[in-house]
Amino acid sequence: MSIGKLLIDDQPHQVLPALAKTIGLNEAIFLQQLHYLLNYSKNHIEGKSWIFNTYEQWQEIFCYWSISTIRRTIESVKTRGLLIATDKFNKMKMDKTKWYTIDYDRLANLDISTVKNNNPSVQNEQSDCSKWTDVSVQNEQSNNQKNTQKNTTQDIKKTTQKKSTALTLLAQFGITEQLAEDFITHRKAKKAPITKTALERLQKQADLAGLPLAEVAEIMIERGWRGFKASWDWQETPQNRSKKSKFDDNDDSWWRGKTIEVRGV
Template identity: 45%
Template structure:
């Protein structure tokens, strides 16, 4: 059972969309299409590279943030593999992509098994109705309840665009949303690419924190945010706890400096300077002729 097609148009099969999500199935199909076109082969697999800006050009009906979330979803499902290790320059963060066809085949096999199990279950239900006609009404009601519950569960899993259950994490703003909603300006593809790179380099919570600091300092521009992120990267920060610890260290050092400036220096009394001045005014002592002085004293005594 193969749900992939080998044609250029943006097509998607409903069964694949139901399994992995509508947006995911569109991107997944395009990745398969580009892998058939590419000539790059590394580590026994075909790869192609594409920036998020280029993905956005290919899917202009989505925002860069939507493209990024969709690709991340495919990576988490184990269907899409991405890396930057094939770039010639270390600073180049362009992603290379390939499909984990092994996981894809397992997904298809699981789907076939579920269909067969569902078919056998329907056969068993029919046999139950035939052998026990008096229980047909109760069984029908139970089956209806089970089907409704199952449908609700399937809708919850399949509808990737439906909002998740209310939770603090689910309601938190993404870095892309914060940028657009807090006066930084329109999110261009270039800045979106930069934000995504820093999210991968550090974390989304640190990128958000840098934006909040920029907002508090009334410096709503990406260059200021990136300077903060570079500083944290140089310090090897990995979480908000690292930022908070560094902030506390800075406050302690600041308090110590302020206390040092506030301490009064020991004041030298004025008499010291007067004594020093007096000593300087006194003439330097000369060599005294003690014998001549003794003779003068003796003559005065005789007289």
């Protein structure tokens, strides 16, 4: 039998039974996967590693969960004090992305009752359960687990590759670091893919406006624009536009080119 049919090359979603028993299965799965992602995170703030995601981005990782399940799971882990979630690192208030990390000190003090194999009552209970377990059910559960792991790892791999390609492409146009991450999130929300053709069009408009493409990206994110044209009113925000009075004392355009007659002097 081929080893490839028995082992998974990609990173599966694993969880320790003792942790799942203590805080819940979904909570344990989420916490374990977050820990895995934090080990590879390049975002280090206030002495901690962070991962920033929207609920939709979490669903790309946990494709077998609904948005509501993800929201409930995150809130449950936060309530237990094991998860720290904040939006204070976002550059813009309109950004709905949240930053996540684990309170490892709280996790280390978690009271976990580990089941010992040498406990007779536990052994008897396991033996009784195994007698009543239907073989077909076991096979079905095993197949479902394999399919879920396969689909999940494939989705994670595709998402990671897609994001890596976008970051590389943006870097070629001078958009890097946090701005690149924000621009990817913005374009995804607008259902606008990041392609070389799209960036070349934006670069052309940026050149016409006399701006670097990175600044154009910031304007698009701030205004919530899907695209950009040099002819658009991008030089000032609507909040900062001065509302001129209809009878401005400094406006003398009303009399220019007209003959004024003065009587009774």
